[in-house]
Amino acid sequence: MEQRLPVNGAQGDLLRLVATGGAESRADLARLSGLAASSVSLRVEELIAAGLLSEEGSGTSRGGRRPRRLRLSPTAGVLAVADLGANHVRLGVLDLSGAPLVVEERPCAIAKGPEATLDLVTAAFDSLLAAHVPGDVPLRGVGTGVPGPVDPATLRVVTPSRMPGWNNFPVAEHLANRYDLPILVENDANLMAAGEARWWPGSRNLMVLKAGTGIGCGVITDGRLHRGRGAAGDISHVRVLSDSSVLCACGHPDCLEAYASGAALMSALAEAGIVVERPADIVGLVDDAVPSATSLVRGAGRRIGEVLTVLVNFFNPDVIAVGGSLSAAEPLITAIRAAVYERCLPLATRDLEIAPARAGRDGALVGAGALLLESALAG
């Protein structure tokens, strides 16, 4: 069995509250955990003795004695996380709170297959850890995001569309052979959703849309990642209304992905004589007010928005956060908003916020950290 953090249940709750930024003092912990103040003090002493928490000066008074501020100890440990894309991998070392200590991006063709890719990732982890983490700070967990569906029961990649050689590959087991630690393997959009959730603390139900080369979606219900049977959140193969008929790689006509994904926009632009390398380049064209690019992006947003109308009525989220490399294109989110507000029930949209993702480029890495912390704390 992999090594978890040396904490019992109550200690874990407290550590989680400090790590996720909910609590900064013993008094905060008592309020948020529901435990008695005396019990909190006892557990905190133990956590400090174990080197997981440390006291660091005092906070600001709220009208009485100043609290003694609690922080994760710098030596509590780190997490190594990666987010695999089609052509690049983003790697990071986080502290247990999920805050990135160092992040880098390396070229990495996922099509080279799982073994080569994962070897590159673990080698990169090793060099990052050696260069940026003191020897007395332990590694507490390892995780990676993949651009395809992951079976939550086996942590294998299943029927991915753009990952030749990965189908049914036991990613988690492969990593577990190198690290005797909690291992996380998760779909990239789901990681993004988990990361984004921290930025919307008042919202229990989120949809996080990832608009990049493909179209992904992660779902947070009641504050927790919704996995379903492993495929939850897929919206790219939904049928959209269309005059003409385009066949998608999945074998069905008129999938959303065939009209509104970054890949689809790139080929549409190519037909118009404009060749770009990556979906992110489309944002530049839109910023430069290239009419065909703007029009295409707006059309993609409208189509995505039409699909979202169904889901908004059904799922009734508090927030739709739009991320991914295309999300920086202003017309995309505007068109999504227009479609959703026009077609959805007033009751479903009255408090709905449709906004750019707040977590930034490292959202998926932060999400991996958040989920790994749970694994490391779970009994």
Add this chain to the structure above:
Amino acid sequence: MEQRLPVNGAQGDLLRLVATGGAESRADLARLSGLAASSVSLRVEELIAAGLLSEEGSGTSRGGRRPRRLRLSPTAGVLAVADLGANHVRLGVLDLSGAPLVVEERPCAIAKGPEATLDLVTAAFDSLLAAHVPGDVPLRGVGTGVPGPVDPATLRVVTPSRMPGWNNFPVAEHLANRYDLPILVENDANLMAAGEARWWPGSRNLMVLKAGTGIGCGVITDGRLHRGRGAAGDISHVRVLSDSSVLCACGHPDCLEAYASGAALMSALAEAGIVVERPADIVGLVDDAVPSATSLVRGAGRRIGEVLTVLVNFFNPDVIAVGGSLSAAEPLITAIRAAVYERCLPLATRDLEIAPARAGRDGALVGAGALLLESALAG
């Protein structure tokens, strides 16, 4: 504050486990609750002393000493629940486990407005309780389902389409004036989902479709009812693909409801010269192999199935249970299955079960009982 059951947290967990049928003995309780066997025995003694549990003979041996079977005490209390429909109300008295002690249906036009309707309901409750419940058995909660959206924050009906005079009416407050007890007001499809959930104990994520006069849908995520902001589960105003264009009462064209609801089928049949009184009558026509009825029902199923494809990919449920008065028409569910399996991702459908609802006609009442038990146990 309304009176709750006189139990503390641990006692409540144990009582819930017995009430929902998960546990029948102290040993079961110890296994399922995670508490120590000794603690379970203590709490059970208290619950028996309080008259909430009773010991009733012994169960079957599993290779050792026979367990002493635990049951809800017959004097533990009852719940009064109702399910308002357009023209009828279904009323019942349940024990705390949600098992119906008596159920009856009365004509009741919801269009007469909230005060008249609720007065009828409370009068019916009073007579049912007087006739079927001994005086020493206390009423522990009151709940009703309504055929429209309910704001979970205020327990008011909001923007209902077929309930004139009900908009923003404080249903819960009105009932609370008569009963100093936990009060439940919930959408009827949501109640059906809560009731159905008990019949699929291994499934954490369910969609429950109610095909009757309208089309409703209740969602269970991770075993709990998903309310969103109050409108969750609405699928009746999703746009469907169509050659012609039909305007829905909501003001948008081509809503699912305008094609596939019982009301829509009835008016389509009327145009074909076949006049029926209630959606349930359509089932009889289908059973008698009236071609136009069968064809219409099959078309409705296909349209519903097409909408469900989007939701299955997104939500990835374990089960879609189909209930409501139309669900007895075999072609409906067959057509739904065909559409979903044809268009959804294999990953999303590989373990998906699409089946008739198991809870039967009293599903909504049982669901109300399940939710009321939670309210009565919650701190």
Add this chain to the structure above:
DNA sequence: CCCACTTCCTTCGATCTCGAAGATATGGCG
């Protein structure tokens, strides 16, 4: 400056919960 008031945190005895050990009851097997 003094004093009332708030907040933070710890001390301490009462209470709750746990786990090990034992008492009780049963089925299976020779």
Add this chain to the structure above:
DNA sequence: CGCCATATCTTCGAGATCGAAGGAAGTGGG
């Protein structure tokens, strides 16, 4: 029928948790 394996339930001391009380450290108002 007697014995053992198994399961159920209770007893009891050890340890965890709690709430009340109080000490510590600040704020703010006369």
